[in-house]
Amino acid sequence: MMEKEIKKILKECGKILMKYFRRLEKSDVFNKGFLDYVTIADKEAEEFLVKNLKNIFNTGICGEEGSFIEKEEMIYIDPIDGTINFIHGIPYFCISVSMVKDMDIQWGAIYDPTRDEFFFAEKGKGSFLNGERIFTNNINEFKKSIVAFGFPSSAYNFKEKYLSFINSLLGNVNGIRWLGSAALDLANIASGRIEGSVQFNMKKWDVCAGIILIKEAGGKVSDLEGKENVIEGNIVAANKYIYNEFLNYVKRIFQEEPSTPGEYHQS
Numbered sequence: 001m002m003e004k005e006i007k008k009i010l011k012e013c014g015k016i017l018m019k020y021f022r023r024l025e026k027s028d029v030f031n032k033g034f035l036d037y038v039t040i041a042d043k044e045a046e047e048f049l050v051k052n053l054k055n056i057f058n059t060g061i062c063g064e065e066g067s068f069i070e071k072e073e074m075i076y077i078d079p080i081d082g083t084i085n086f087i088h089g090i091p092y093f094c095i096s097v098s099m100v101k102d103m104d105i106q107w108g109a110i111y112d113p114t115r116d117e118f119f120f121a122e123k124g125k126g127s128f129l130n131g132e133r134i135f136t137n138n139i140n141e142f143k144k145s146i147v148a149f150g151f152p153s154s155a156y157n158f159k160e161k162y163l164s165f166i167n168s169l170l171g172n173v174n175g176i177r178w179l180g181s182a183a184l185d186l187a188n189i190a191s192g193r194i195e196g197s198v199q200f201n202m203k204k205w206d207v208c209a210g211i212i213l214i215k216e217a218g219g220k221v222s223d224l225e226g227k228e229n230v231i232e233g234n235i236v237a238a239n240k241y242i243y244n245e246f247l248n249y250v251k252r253i254f255q256e257e258p259s260t261p262g263e264y265h266q267s
Helices: 002-020 040-054 083-087 156-169 182-190 204-216 243-254
Strands: 029-033 036-039 060-063 073-081 094-101 104-112 117-122 127-129 132-134 146-150 175-177 196-202 220-222 233-238
Touching (some): 002 040, 002 104, 036 040, 040 060, 040 073, 060 204, 073 182, 073 204, 094 204, 104 182, 117 204, 127 204, 146 156, 146 182, 182 196, 182 204, 196 243, 204 220, 204 233, 233 243
Parallel strands (some): 146 196
Antiparallel strands (some): 117 127, 196 233
8 A cells, every 4th residue: 555655656746857857947957066956846846745745654754955854764755866867858867765764774666757667665575666576686797797886976086986996897897887866776776677886975865765675676785894784875786696796896996095985965
């Protein structure tokens, strides 16, 4: 019942996004900070989500665009994960919503309105795409894997490390993708489309839904040190077969020095 209600809300919200997709005017886009943007669609979508989720959940709410009500159980909302793609008319963005209690993700939902794909996972009950059970894939050779890589375009302080990491992967994996939506990258691991992803300086609204999707689909998620109770910050995720090797690649580059990436946030 809960899944159906959430699905209905996210699909209706998707209609708001598609109303503006590839139809934005210059006046519909606002600058939040250095290389950080928000659109009228983000704002309308978040207002819609907050209003409708409050009708069925007696929880706190935290949205990327400023909505905040604090309680023991929190719902985290990203009305558009992949705002830059949305602004440029690139169909790789989604709505991401999750519930967290005491650092423990209870459920997560991601909706891609351009493909009409609804991902949902509830703790202990599996991961689903449009009602069908999904699992991470069984590719067990790192060199045959595709990995997604997400870092802020504004993070100049760490550009050498990012480039070193990409260089270390070249020739050792089948492909590297920088697609611009952490939530969809994680959903694609859960559904077996790609094998791994590393995302830096993520907020709860960016990754909590994707994290539970991967875990319930049989994959693994951790921080850069391998700690699995991660719900924000720097995220390493993969199917269970390549996870250890992938984590070691990430460690090799980003733990050579005391500082780690994560000074900026990617929309």
